[in-house]
Amino acid sequence: MAENDSWEPKIIGFLCNWCSYTGADLAGTSRLQYPHNIRVIKVMCSGRVNPQFILKAFQEGADGVLVSGCHPGDCHYIKGNYHARRKLTLLHDLMDYMGIDPGRFQVSWVSASEGHKFAEVVTRFTEQVKALGPQTKFTGGEA
Amino acid sequence: MPDASAKEAQVRDIARRWLASGEVRYVIGYAAGRGNVARAAFVRRAGDADRLIWNPTCVNNLTLFLREEMLRKLAKGEKPDPRPIGIVVKPCDSKTVVELVKEHIVDPARVRVIGLTCEGVCDPKKLVGTEVGPHAVTADTIADKCTVCRLHNPLMADEVVGDEVPETVEDDYxxxxxxxxxxxxxxxxxxxxxxxxxxxxxxxxxxxxxxxxxxxxxxxxxxxxxxxxxxxxxxxxxxxxxxxxxxxxxxxxxxxxxxxxxxxxxxxxxxxxxxxxxxxxxGVEAGRSAEDAPTFGSCDVDDPEEFIW
CATH class of the missing domain: 1.10.1060 (Fumarate Reductase Iron-sulfur Protein; Chain B, domain 2)
Known part of the structure; x- marks a missing residue:
């Protein structure tokens, strides 16, 4: 779908303050290379991420949305990521059901010590979104 | 349908009794509407109980009005009335009451439920162009939701109207x-x-x-x-x-x-x-029991997460 090779996907990342954001920080301080397509929004917990945020990000022109939080059991707020998991899994299902490329939406668990995993996740996800091309279903036009 | 009119008389009797004794503030029930769908009636006096009806046009879910009453702010100078509200529900509507109780919108002490057993109602959209009035529930007129209904007997009812209907349908989605x-x-x-x-x-x-x-x-x-x-x-x-x-x-x-x-x-x-x-x-199902935990208000360590990296 990508008409020219210069197209780069816009990816919004919702990272939790305690694990994934710190993990992203570690990736930076460790000088790990990962695609610059991700724009990070720090949230206090992955449980804060309302499914609305993800759909709104798509509507505002995001090509992919990544939500990342602490590993199950490691949540700073004890259960925030478990709640996030339920909501976001059903949203992923709904996107699939409505035919809105569920591959554009990804959740991952990245702990504060997993800078390498963060870099891997972003690299893999960027490639996945790149393969899907520009997102037009929520923006209603050519991206 | 003889069954429906017998149930109608019972609904009226219960409403009349509740209103006469003053144990409910008013009863929300069905009244004859124009066209093929009943409308909501708010019966405040025992003498008006005969306005209530029960027939296959009673497709709407009246719990909407119960919820509005529960969330309503008191008017200026209005004294809170502790008496419960009476409501007529079909089994599917009774699931809404359960769900509203679960979500702490409806206090079970503030509601009295007249629950009807039900074997399906008519879809008004399928009756467009036909003569106005209660039609029989047939395979052509039955509402889609009733064809997959797994609940024919009301939950949480203070008074059940009608004989118990065996649950036969299995919803295969x-x-x-x-x-x-x-x-x-x-x-x-x-x-x-x-x-x-x-x-x-x-x-x-x-x-x-x-x-x-x-x-x-x-x-x-x-x-x-x-x-x-x-x-x-x-x-x-x-x-x-x-x-x-x-x-x-x-x-x-x-x-x-x-x-x-x-x-x-x-x-x-x-x-x-x-x-x-x-x-x-x-494994969650809405409107099954008010004791259940809400879907997104609860979680389990072993919830599936196959799409998460």
Whole structure:
């Protein structure tokens, strides 16, 4: 779908303050290379991420949305990521059901010590979104 | 239908008794409406109990009005009336009462339920062009929601009207499976066709007994307008996806959204998909028991997470 090779996907990342954001920080301080397509929004917990945020990000022109939080059991707020998991899994299902490329939406668990995993996740996800091309279903036009 | 008129007389008797003894403030029930759908009646005097009806036109879900009463702010100078509200419910509507109790909107002490056993009601949309009046429930007139109904006897009823009906139907979600079987492109084409018709009258939201946010996200202007007012596909898609997510694990499939939709959008297919998924993944079912934990208000360490990296 990508008409020219210069197209780069816009990816919004919702990272939790305690694990994934710190993990992203570690990736930076460790000088790990990962695609610059991700724009990070720090949230206090992955449980804060309302499914609305993800759909709104798509509507505002995001090509992919990544939500990342602490590993199950490691949540700073004890259960925030478990709640996030339920909501976001059903949203992923709904996107699939409505035919809105569920591959554009990804959740991952990245702990504060997993800078390498963060870099891997972003690299893999960027490639996945790149393969899907520009997102037009929520923006209603050519991206 | 002799059965229906016997039940009607019983409903009137119970309402009359409750109102005469003053144990309820008023009774919300069905009254004859114009066309093929009953309307809501608020009976305040025992002498008016004969306005209540029960027949296959009683398709609407009256718990909406119960919820409005529970969330209503008292008028200036109005003294709170501790007496409960009486309400006439079908089994499907009784699931809404359960769900509202679960969500702490309805205090069970403030409601008296007249529960009817039910074997299906007519879909007013299927009766368009026919003679006005109660039609018999047949395979041609029955509402779609009733063909997959798994609950023919009311829950939480203080008084049950009608003999117990055996539960026979097993819901296989075949309408949902039909869409699931399509390829992603076909699914998108299907929803594109359906949702681009939406005129965003918000009828589905207004009639939903479980949509009760003090300020709805679709009405918000400040600090941020989430949804534009245009009726273009992207906005409609956002509206319906968010609405479906808000009802995920809560919708009890009363079918009101689809009944009021002027554009015949299959809204129930969205709700039922999430209902199915919530059941498959988390074993939760809305409106089963007020003791159950809410779907998104609870979690389990072993919840599936196959798509998460």
């Amino acid at each position: 075949s309408d949902v499976a039909e869409i699931e079987a399509m390829s992603p492109e076909e699914r998108w084409a299907y929803w594109e066709r359906q949702l681009s018709r939406c005129v965003r009258c918000y009828g589905c939201r207004e009639v939903c007994p479980l949509c009760y946010c003090a300020e709805c996200v679709f009405d918000r202007e400040k600090p941020y307008r989430w949804n534009e007012r245009t009726v273009q596909l992207p906005e409609n898609l956002w509206y319906h996806a968010v609405r479906a997510m808000h009802l995920a694990g809560r919708c009890i499939d009363c079918g009101e959204c689809e009944r009021v939709c002027p554009m015949d959008i299959p809204i129930r297919k969205l709700n039922r998909y999430l209902e199915k998924k919530a059941k498959e993944r988390y």
